[in-house]
Amino acid sequence: MTVLRRIAPQLVTLAALVALVTLFFPDFLRIEVVDGRFVGPVMDIAKRGAQVGLLTVGMTLVVATRGIDLSVGTVMAISGAVAAWAITHDVSLAGTLALALTAGAAAGLWNGCLVALVGIQPIVATLILMTSGRGIAQLITEGRILTFSNEGLAFLGSGDLLGIPVPALIWFAAALAIALLMRRTALGLLVEAVGVNRSASALAGVNAAVLLVAVYVASGLCAGLAGIVSAADIRGADANNAGLWLELDAILAVVIGGNSLLGGRFSIAASLIGALIIQTIDTGILLAGFPSEYNLVIKAALVLVILVLQSPNLAHQWRTVGRAARRRREGVPLSAKAQGQ
Amino acid sequence: MRNFLTAVALAAFGASAALSQTALAQTVGFSQIGSESGWRAAETTLTKQQAEERGITLKFSDAQQKQENQIAAIRSFIAQGVDAILLAPVVATGWDSVLKEAKDAEIPVVLLDRQVDSDKSLYLTAVGSDLVHEGEVAGQWLVDHVAGKECRVVELQGTTGSSPAIDRKTGFEKAIAGHDNVKIVRSQTGDFTRAQGKEVMESFLQAEGRGQNICALYAHNDDMAVGAIQAIKEAGLKPGDDILVVSIDGVPDIFKAIAAGEANATVELTPNMAGPAFDALKAYMDDGTVPPKFIQTDSKLYTKADDPEGEYERRKNLGY
Numbered sequence: 267m268t269v270l271r272r273i274a275p276q277l278v279t280l281a282a283l284v285a286l287v288t289l290f291f292p293d294f295l296r297i298e299v300v301d302g303r304f305v306g307p308v309m310d311i312a313k314r315g316a317q318v319g320l321l322t323v324g325m326t327l328v329v330a331t332r333g334i335d336l337s338v339g340t341v342m343a344i345s346g347a348v349a350a351w352a353i354t355h356d357v358s359l360a361g362t363l364a365l366a367l368t369a370g371a372a373a374g375l376w377n378g379c380l381v382a383l384v385g386i387q388p389i390v391a392t393l394i395l396m397t398s399g400r401g402i403a404q405l406i407t408e409g410r411i412l413t414f415s416n417e418g419l420a421f422l423g424s425g426d427l428l429g430i431p432v433p434a435l436i437w438f439a440a441a442l443a444i445a446l447l448m449r450r451t452a453l454g455l456l457v458e459a460v461g462v463n464r465s466a467s468a469l470a471g472v473n474a475a476v477l478l479v480a481v482y483v484a485s486g487l488c489a490g491l492a493g494i495v496s497a498a499d500i501r502g503a504d505a506n507n508a509g510l511w512l513e514l515d516a517i518l519a520v521v522i523g524g525n526s527l528l529g530g531r532f533s534i535a536a537s538l539i540g541a542l543i544i545q546t547i548d549t550g551i552l553l554a555g556f557p558s559e560y561n562l563v564i565k566a567a568l569v570l571v572i573l574v575l576q577s578p579n580l581a582h583q584w585r586t587v588g589r590a591a592r593r594r595r596e597g598v599p600l601s602a603k604a605q606g607q
Numbered sequence: 608m609r610n611f612l613t614a615v616a617l618a619a620f621g622a623s624a625a626l627s628q629t630a631l632a633q634t635v636g637f638s639q640i641g642s643e644s645g646w647r648a649a650e651t652t653l654t655k656q657q658a659e660e661r662g663i664t665l666k667f668s669d670a671q672q673k674q675e676n677q678i679a680a681i682r683s684f685i686a687q688g689v690d691a692i693l694l695a696p697v698v699a700t701g702w703d704s705v706l707k708e709a710k711d712a713e714i715p716v717v718l719l720d721r722q723v724d725s726d727k728s729l730y731l732t733a734v735g736s737d738l739v740h741e742g743e744v745a746g747q748w749l750v751d752h753v754a755g756k757e758c759r760v761v762e763l764q765g766t767t768g769s770s771p772a773i774d775r776k777t778g779f780e781k782a783i784a785g786h787d788n789v790k791i792v793r794s795q796t797g798d799f800t801r802a803q804g805k806e807v808m809e810s811f812l813q814a815e816g817r818g819q820n821i822c823a824l825y826a827h828n829d830d831m832a833v834g835a836i837q838a839i840k841e842a843g844l845k846p847g848d849d850i851l852v853v854s855i856d857g858v859p860d861i862f863k864a865i866a867a868g869e870a871n872a873t874v875e876l877t878p879n880m881a882g883p884a885f886d887a888l889k890a891y892m893d894d895g896t897v898p899p900k901f902i903q904t905d906s907k908l909y910t911k912a913d914d915p916e917g918e919y920e921r922r923k924n925l926g927y
Contacts, residue, residue: 507800552806
């Protein structure tokens, strides 16, 4: 119930957005079954949202510790390149996935050590890998698009399980696993504690350094997984373009999800709805058929509207207005309103 | 005189091609932009090959996408006293002074692939492709192929605002103008990448009755076409058959797709800009023939009839 209340603004936004897109593209919500698969714009969004969605899961944790991870788009390129290299060098599918995820985790470990042990500010620490990491990926692919034809790996990007696109399932499973890990144990609380006040939580006995490193490793792992999905999607690793600028979409998703960039309380579910909102905008623009010069303008305008509507100041005023209206309607005295918060 | 010597050399040593060219042994400096794309890597490989075939010593400099590196490289070529300079300029502006230095040193400069906005007298010639013409060749193929039948075309544009995207769109529209049976019904940018090409094609398929209403795809580059072909296959349609696919560039993977019947045609943007450049330089040095200021490379159309397997084999090791 508390979760529902937390994600209500995001859900309302998503619903409004879907209504808006449906105005321009009436078949938006139609889902058909073709060859045992569910097909339709909504399924495309679930599938296409996988990359930003996976990045968002990791990014939410990093942001909750008052950090930021700018390197995730680049880490996608690296892990995709590793996956394509491994599968074309006759490594087994399991080995390939292990190698690619290890690459992602290693990148996260690097970031985490710079932030937690060396004490560099997160935005600077992760900027290093963001700018240089694409070079690493290009070294692995030798500057080409490294293509592969392994059906097992391609399945992760474009296959279906029980009629649902595999990337959507991967995204959902990863989010569920991390959300459960955070909320069914004290881990989430500790992450929030470190984000609110690192030294206070350290004094209270939280091993803040290890926790910080672990959070960046988790972000690296999510990016690694996203990189595998993106390489599997086009059956090739495109070091120049894989994950390009997606770190910004992921940060945006976290913000639309109502999480504060100053750390503390976080909600993975809300962030994921944020990611879905971004993907719905992207896909909606494509379906609506506007000239491509307008793509970014429309996206910017919609994001602006969403963020303004969600801004704390405005929310506060809405609440005041709503409360006043309720009082007038029900004649409730001022003192009885507190539970509503 | 040189021709005479060559003839003597030929007579004396038999028809040895290599020796006939050592008679005009040359050193040419080549300032390349960097390795921004597979196409450029192929251009570098082919320039080196062409130089070797002609017995030219090539001094190669990779500018890593920076103009200052290119200017430094040209100055060093001038200091070394090379016979000619090939330049693939990273940007159009800011070349006046260094080109003038080369001119003062009487070293001819040939521009490859891209143009500069300096005075035309500062360089010998520019070798490049006509992007509008490429679009026209692609459009003309489609018009001829559908032969009067109704054809609804979806277009995957290059990066919005980039000159290849604008010119290739203009050329295609020019070619289909006056053929009312062929019309572009949807057009979106796919940013020249495979991933975007696939994603945008998926939305085209959704929007056009699961692809039933699409007759052909025109992509501004092959990479987007390769991505779109996957999207078409995943939608349960046959690319190349249910939806015709025509694109531009001629990268190895599209020849694989053409061989498999999944793409129909590609217009080659040849990475061999150095060949025509060396020819022009040779003519200029042999007897002073001044080439035109722009040498347009061939925009050749390849279809299934043009041995796509062979073209793939020829290209796969060029570094694309």
